[in-house]
Structures are given as C-alpha cells and as structure tokens.
Amino acid sequence: MMDQMEKSGDGIRIQKMGMSQKRRIGGVCKTVLLFILACIWLIPILWLLVTAFSAYPGMSRTRFFPEKWTLDNFNRLFFHPDSILQYGRWFFNTLVIALFTCIVSSIFVLMVSYSLSCMRFPGRQGIIRFSMILGMFPGALSMIAVYFIMKSIGLTNSHIGMVVVYSAGSGLGYLIVKGFMDTVPASMREAAKIEGANEFKIFTRVMLPLCRPIIVYTVISTFLGPWSDFMFARLMLNSGLSKDWTVAIGLYNMLDKSLIGQNFSAFCAGGLVISIPIAILFAIMQKYYVEGVTSGSTKG
Amino acid sequence: MATEKPKQKKSFAQTAFARYFIDFGEAIAKGDWAVKASLGVMGMGFFKRKQIAKGVLVTLVQLAYLLCFILFSIPNLAKFSTLGTVQYQDPKINPLTFEVEQFPYDNSFLILIYGIASLFLLFVFLLFYVHNVKQAYAVMCDAQNGKHVNSFKEDLQQMLGKKFHVTLLSIPTVGVVLMNILPLLVLIAIAFTNYDKNHMPPGTLFTWVGFENFTDLFGGKLSLTFGYAFKKVLAWTLTWAFLATFTCFIGGILLALLINSEGVKLPKMWRTLFVIAIAVPQFVTLILVRNFFADQGIFNQICQNLGILDLCKGLGLVNKNATFIPFLTDKNWTKVMIILINIWVGIPYQMLIATGVLMNAPKDQLESARIDGANKWKIFWKIIIPYILVVQGPALITDFVRNINNFNVIYLLTQDVYITQDAGLYKSNAKEVDLLVTWLFRLTQEEQNYKMASVIGIIVFVISVVFTLISYSRLMKGGREEDYQI
Numbered sequence: 001m002m003d004q005m006e007k008s009g010d011g012i013r014i015q016k017m018g019m020s021q022k023r024r025i026g027g028v029c030k031t032v033l034l035f036i037l038a039c040i041w042l043i044p045i046l047w048l049l050v051t052a053f054s055a056y057p058g059m060s061r062t063r064f065f066p067e068k069w070t071l072d073n074f075n076r077l078f079f080h081p082d083s084i085l086q087y088g089r090w091f092f093n094t095l096v097i098a099l100f101t102c103i104v105s106s107i108f109v110l111m112v113s114y115s116l117s118c119m120r121f122p123g124r125q126g127i128i129r130f131s132m133i134l135g136m137f138p139g140a141l142s143m144i145a146v147y148f149i150m151k152s153i154g155l156t157n158s159h160i161g162m163v164v165v166y167s168a169g170s171g172l173g174y175l176i177v178k179g180f181m182d183t184v185p186a187s188m189r190e191a192a193k194i195e196g197a198n199e200f201k202i203f204t205r206v207m208l209p210l211c212r213p214i215i216v217y218t219v220i221s222t223f224l225g226p227w228s229d230f231m232f233a234r235l236m237l238n239s240g241l242s243k244d245w246t247v248a249i250g251l252y253n254m255l256d257k258s259l260i261g262q263n264f265s266a267f268c269a270g271g272l273v274i275s276i277p278i279a280i281l282f283a284i285m286q287k288y289y290v291e292g293v294t295s296g297s298t299k300g
Numbered sequence: 301m302a303t304e305k306p307k308q309k310k311s312f313a314q315t316a317f318a319r320y321f322i323d324f325g326e327a328i329a330k331g332d333w334a335v336k337a338s339l340g341v342m343g344m345g346f347f348k349r350k351q352i353a354k355g356v357l358v359t360l361v362q363l364a365y366l367l368c369f370i371l372f373s374i375p376n377l378a379k380f381s382t383l384g385t386v387q388y389q390d391p392k393i394n395p396l397t398f399e400v401e402q403f404p405y406d407n408s409f410l411i412l413i414y415g416i417a418s419l420f421l422l423f424v425f426l427l428f429y430v431h432n433v434k435q436a437y438a439v440m441c442d443a444q445n446g447k448h449v450n451s452f453k454e455d456l457q458q459m460l461g462k463k464f465h466v467t468l469l470s471i472p473t474v475g476v477v478l479m480n481i482l483p484l485l486v487l488i489a490i491a492f493t494n495y496d497k498n499h500m501p502p503g504t505l506f507t508w509v510g511f512e513n514f515t516d517l518f519g520g521k522l523s524l525t526f527g528y529a530f531k532k533v534l535a536w537t538l539t540w541a542f543l544a545t546f547t548c549f550i551g552g553i554l555l556a557l558l559i560n561s562e563g564v565k566l567p568k569m570w571r572t573l574f575v576i577a578i579a580v581p582q583f584v585t586l587i588l589v590r591n592f593f594a595d596q597g598i599f600n601q602i603c604q605n606l607g608i609l610d611l612c613k614g615l616g617l618v619n620k621n622a623t624f625i626p627f628l629t630d631k632n633w634t635k636v637m638i639i640l641i642n643i644w645v646g647i648p649y650q651m652l653i654a655t656g657v658l659m660n661a662p663k664d665q666l667e668s669a670r671i672d673g674a675n676k677w678k679i680f681w682k683i684i685i686p687y688i689l690v691v692q693g694p695a696l697i698t699d700f701v702r703n704i705n706n707f708n709v710i711y712l713l714t715q716d717v718y719i720t721q722d723a724g725l726y727k728s729n730a731k732e733v734d735l736l737v738t739w740l741f742r743l744t745q746e747e748q749n750y751k752m753a754s755v756i757g758i759i760v761f762v763i764s765v766v767f768t769l770i771s772y773s774r775l776m777k778g779g780r781e782e783d784y785q786i
Contacts, residue, residue: 027563145483169479171472199464228581
C-alpha cells in the first residue's frame with residue numbers, strides 16, 4: 001500500500017525473476033494470439049471501410065475489396081442530398097443531441113455516484129435497492145410509455161425531447177462509477193475533511209480528479225448512446241420528415257429492402273463518417289484509461 | 301428526521317414506518333401555536349423563528365401546489381375511475397354558422413397519464429407537508445433549548461456540506477421520476493385496462509377491466525398461444541442473458557489481462573484496435589454483419605468456395621440440398637450466431653472496464669502473493685477474480701438485466717430476416733429468437749396489443765426484481781465495499 005509510487009501505469013504486470021528465454025517465447029505466442037483476435041474484430045470494420053469507397057452501389061457477393069475505387073459515396077452524402085438522403089443534416093442533429101446528452105448524463109451519473117459511494121446518510125441503502133429495482137424494468141416496454149408521456153407534453157419530433165429521453169433517467173446508471181469510487185481509499189477524503197474542506201470541495205477537488213479514468217468511460221459511453229441508438233429515435237422522431245432524423249434512423253431507412261441495391265456503399269460511407277467523432281474523442285481521452293488512480297497519489 | 305433520539309433495533313422497516321407517524325403526531329401535539337399554524341400556512345413555523353426566507357419559500361411551494369391541484373388534478377381525478385365517458389365524434393359543420401365544430405370528448409389515455417401524475421404529485425406533496433411540520437417542530441425545540449437556529453445562509457451552506465447528498469440527488473431524481481417511475485406506473489395501470497387496437501384513443505375509449513388480462517394469459521382462451529409463446533420466449537431470454545453476460549465478462553477480463561501481460565508490447569495499440577470495433581455504432585456494425593452473413597451474402601460465398609458448406613452438409617448441420625448456410629434464418633444457427641456476434645460486440649467494452657478496474661487492483665496483495673510464491677493461475681483465481689467480483693459484482697447484475705433487455709442485438713440481427721416456422725409462436729407475434737422485450741415491442745408496434753404487452757412486462761419485471769434483490773443483497777452482505785476503501 002505504501003510503496004507503489006514507482007509503479008508504472010501498466011496495471012498488474014506480474015514480474016518473475018529469470019527465464020528470459022521462456023518469457024520471450026510466451027510474449028511471441030501472446031502477440032500472435034492478439035493478432036488473430038484483432039483480425040477477427042477488424043474484418044467487418046475493414047469491410048465497412050473498403051465498401052465505403054466502392055464504385056458499385058450495391059452489396060457485392062463475390063468481392064471483399066471493391067473492383068473500382070471512388071469517393072463518390074461521400075460526395076453524394078454531403079453535397080447531393082435528396083428527399084431521403086440528407087446526411088449533413090442528420091449528422092448535425094445527432095451531434096447536438098449527443099453533446100447535450102453527454103453533458104447532462106455524465107453530470108447526473110457522477111453526482112449520484114458520489115453521494116451513494118462516499119456519503120453516509122439515512123436511506124442510502126434504500127435508494128440503492130430502489131434504483132436497482134427500477135433498472136430492472138424492460139427498457140423497450142417503458143420506451144413506449146415514455147413516448148406517450150413525451151407526446152402528452154408535446155416533446156415528440158423535437159430534439160430537446162430526445163435529449164430529455166436520453167439523459168433524464170441516466171442517474172440510474174451509476175453502478176460502474178460507484179464501483180470505481182468504492183475503490184478509492186477513504187483516507188484521502190478524511191484528510192481533506194480534516195483540512196476543513198466541505199463535501200462539495202471533496203467532490204470537485206479530490207474525487208473528480210481521482211476518478212478521471214472512469215469519468216472518461218462515462219463521457220464516452222453517454223456520448224456513444226445517442227449515436228448508436230435508433231429505436232428511441234425511431235419512436236420519437238416519427239414525423240417522416242428526413243430533416244428531423246438522426247444519423248441512425250437516416251441510415252436505417254437508406255437500407256430499406258427496396259433501396260439496398262443502390263445504397264449499400266453509401267450506407268458504409270455514412271457509417272464510416274459517424275465513427276470519426278467517436279474515434280477522435282477516444283484518441284484524446286485514451287490516455288486517461290491507462291493512468292492508475294490510487295497508484296502514486298496516496299500518501300498512505 | 302430532525303429530532304435526535306437513540307435508535308431502537310427492532311424490525312427496522314416497521315419501526316421506521318411507525319416512527320414516521322409518531323414523530324408527526326408528537327410535532328403537532330407538543331408544538332406551539334406556530335408549529336400548529338404551519339399545518340395551515342406552511343411557512344408559519346419558520347416565520348416565528350425569524351427564518352423568513354425559508355418560510356416564504358415553503359409557502360410559495362404550497363400555493364403553487366394548491367393552484368396545480370385545483371386546475372389540473374381535480375378535473376382529471378374526477379374521471380379517473382371510468383377513464384372518461386364521452387365518446388369522440390367527428391367534427392361536424394354547424395348548419396347555422398357553417399363553422400366546423402369539435403365536440404368535447406374524453407381521451408382515456410390522457411386521463412390515465414394525468415391522473416397518475418396527479419396522484420404522484422399528491423403523494424410527494426404530502427411527504428413534503430409532513431416533513432415541513434416536523435422541521436418546524438425541530439426548530440422550535442432547538443430555539444427553546446437555547447440551541448443555535450440556522451440562518452438561511454447557514455442552511456444553504458449545509459447543502460454543500462452535511463446535506464450535500466440532497467443537492468446531488470435532487471435533480472437526477474426528478475429525471476428518474478419522469479423517465480422511469482411515471483412510465484412504470486402508467487404501464488402497470490395499462491395492464492388492468494383493455495387498451496388494444498379495438499380501443500384506441502382518441503377515437504375510442506378504453507376502461508378498467510381488473511385482472512381479466514392476467515386470467516387470459518394463464519387460463520383463458522388466449523392461453524393456448526400466449527402461454528405457449530411466453531414459456532418459449534422466457535426460456536430463451538434467460539439462456540441468452542446468462543450466456544451473453546458470462547462470455548463477455550470472462551472474455552473481457554482475459555483480453556484485458558492478455559493485453560496488459562508481460563511480453564506484449566504496445567498495449568495501448570492493441571487496446572485501440574479492439575476499441576475501433578465499438579467506435580462504429582452498433583446499429584451500423586450489426587446491420588453490416590447481418591448482411592455479411594446473409595443467405596446470399598459474401599460469407600456464404602466464401603464458405604462455398606472453401607468447401608465449408610459441403611463440410612456442414614456432411615456433418616448434418618445443414619439441409620442436404622441447401623445452397624447456403626442459414627446463419628441467420630435457421631433457429632439453431634441463428635441462436636448460436638447471435639451469441640457469437642454478441643461476443644464480438646461486447647468484449648471490447650468489457651475489456652475497457654476490466655482494464656480500468658485492474659489498474660486499481662490491490663497491489664500489496666499481489667505483491668505478497670508473489671513473494672509467497674503463488675503462481676499466476678492462483679493469483680488470477682484467488683486475488684484478481686474475487687477483487688473484480690466485488691468491484692464489478694453489481695455491474696455484472698446490471699449487465700445480466702441489460703442483456704435480458706438487449707434490444708439492439710436481437711432486433712437488428714433478426715428483424716425482417718428471421719421468419720418463424722412455428723404456428724403457435726406466429727399467432728402471438730413471437731419468434732424463437734425473440735427476447736421478451738423484442739416480443740413486447742412487436743406486440744405494441746405491429747399489433748398495438750398494449751394490454752397484453754403490459755401484463756407480460758409486469759411478470760418479467762417481478763421475476764427479475766426477485767432475482768436481482770436476492771443476488772444483490774448476497775453480494776453486498778457484510779458491507780464488503782469498504783474492504784477495498786481501506
């Protein structure tokens with residue numbers, strides 16, 4: 001507990017003495033295994049990538065790599081919108097919804113996690129149990145009731161309504177963050193308390209910086225939610241007007257059975273483009289994953 | 301609440317419940333005129349102790365609620381017992397004025413929602429009301445005993461200190477009420493109505509039918525198909541949830557350990573490679589994969605070229621005269637494929653979480669185990685797995701429940717592709733590969749059978765609640781969360 005300050009960030013590397021030869025062989029085996037696994041994981045993505053540049057609009061049965069390469073699919077997405085295909089508009093809609101959802105949800109989740117993990121008050125166990133029960137309810141079923149409720153307050157076919165739907169109940173998703181906060185030594189909070197900090201200061205100055213990796217996780221997952229969700233969007237944005245759609249519904253409608261022959265490669269291009277903001281965000285924040293939390297910051 | 305007394309250790313829930321009312325009675329009986337007046341004008345108790353701002357605030361809330369009660373709650377609650385009686389009529393042109401007239405009518409669904417919202421508001425207000433009287437009494441006690449009475453500023457400061465949890469939890473709670481509790485109540489209510497495609501507001505009214513839907517499911521005329529489908533779908537849902545959770549959880553830990561283990565260079569790069577697969581939104585990858593494995597898709601062509609198709613025919617896995625492997629169109633193939641594809645979708649997520657958790661692993665324990673000469677296998681089973689289970693245990697249960705409700709994977713892979721051959725399932729809109737949620741969704745979207753969907757939803761809900769509470773309390777027994785907080 002006291003002397004981990006020299007540990008590097010690479011987690012639980014287990015070091016053994018001697019046998020460097022054996023170790024090297026083990027390393028090679030592991031790398032080969034990882035390589036094979038990575039290939040399995042990346043083949044569909046590769047297919048997405050190359051088909052996005054395919055000059056053949058439909059889905060090829062015989063060729064993995066396209067016969068002719070082109071940028072026309074992207075050109076069509078952004079500069080030639082038609083009555084159905086309005087990709088730029090969808091992209092903007094989704095980005096706005098995802099940003100606001102991400103901000104609201106992350107704040108909610110952190111607030112709930114801190115109070116349930118680090119504070120002790122009467123009714124705490126009750127709240128934990130109650131929220132567990134609520135989380136059990138079949139999401140898709142309550143989705144329909146949510147739709148009716150939103151309709152009765154006039155928020156269907158509105159992007160504000162989408163943000164409300166995605167983020168309002170997010171406080172229930174605190175378990176992972178709470179699990180992480182539970183592992184932060186209470187001694188650090190005690191120390192701050194002795195120095196006269198109130199709970200607000202402990203939350204913002206002590207806990208939040210310590211929880212950086214899990215905050216990154218929360219931010220990414222709440223941001224990913226609206227990008228990948230399409231059932232809620234389908235229920236809520238049902239006006240049939242293409243300009244209201246998010247990328248998810250737009251792309252789904254593009255691949256309707258009658259349209260798949262002319263839209264498949266454009267669909268791949270669209271799927272590729274929406275992954276970009278997520279990939280960038282991840283690249284910026286990835287380093288936080290690797291940083292250990294208590295290692296190096298506890299003074300024992 | 302505010303009065304401090306030694307706690308008795310009887311049956312906790314019972315005592316707490318009884319105490320709630322005893323405290324309230326005591327506050328009224330022993331309170332002075334100001335406390336008693338706060339039963340009428342809620343701010344009175346605070347005005348007496350010079351807590352003007354607090355008093356004004358509380359009274360304003362009271363006025364706002366009364367206004368809302370008169371204008372909103374009373375009209376809706378009056379019709380709540382029948383859910384409306386005035387049938388909708390098409391607008392008519394008045395022969396005298398030639399204007400289109402819409403007669404007022406009742407919308408059963410709005411009455412149901414607003415009625416439930418009114419009842420909920422009433423409940424919350426009553427809690428607030430009782431709490432307020434007790435507070436007024438507590439302040440009175442403090443003042444009489446010569447204790448310090450908080451000023452408004454001090455009250456506010458407490459919201460960032462001792463009572464910070466109130467500040468933190470209040471807004472998320474409102475959100476949860478709006479998005480989770482109210483829909484839940486609405487759906488429970490619908491299970492006791494005849495809301496289906498023959499009773500669709502605003503065109504037609506619907507009304508309460510008691511337990512009729514439940515008896516229909518378990519013994520009535522519908523039971524033949526609905527009961528049959530329910531059993532099948534439930535069995536597959538549980539199998540799927542268990543397999544999906546287990547495979548992804550273990551797989552994620554193993555992958556995280558593999559990437560972080562010694563001898564593997566560039567762990568960051570490997571992690572990124574796997575995460576690329578989840579950077580693409582699920583509905584893109586799933587639709588892509590579904591086309592990849594389509595009957596006339598590219599992977600079937602590859603299998604044919606490599607002779608895998610013939611191999612499967614030889615092993616009896618595929619029909620003799622088939623020209624393709626029915627990856628997503630045969631019930632057994634589809635079930636296996638769904639689980640495999642879900643592993644593909646789920647492991648990168650679990651790997652990220654496991655990596656984060658493993659960073660925090662108790663290094664002193666690992667250290668001493670290593671000094672004691674434990675091998676890697678032992679360390680994995682005796683230290684790492686117990687540690688992860690304590691930290692991730694609650695999340696594992698949420699994962700299980702999330703998989704029970706895993707709409708995306710099932711729906712996107714099988715909708716419009718998989719067609720059931722089972723007449724019993726077909727009649728009740730179910731498929732072999734349906735989860736309860738996808739079935740419910742289809743029941744509502746394709747059949748508008750809201751009443752049966754709600755009934756099934758309630759049954760599932762009860763099953764999963766019981767299951768979760770048992771396993772959760774077992775995991776949390778003895779407050780093991782503090783073991784690692786040190």
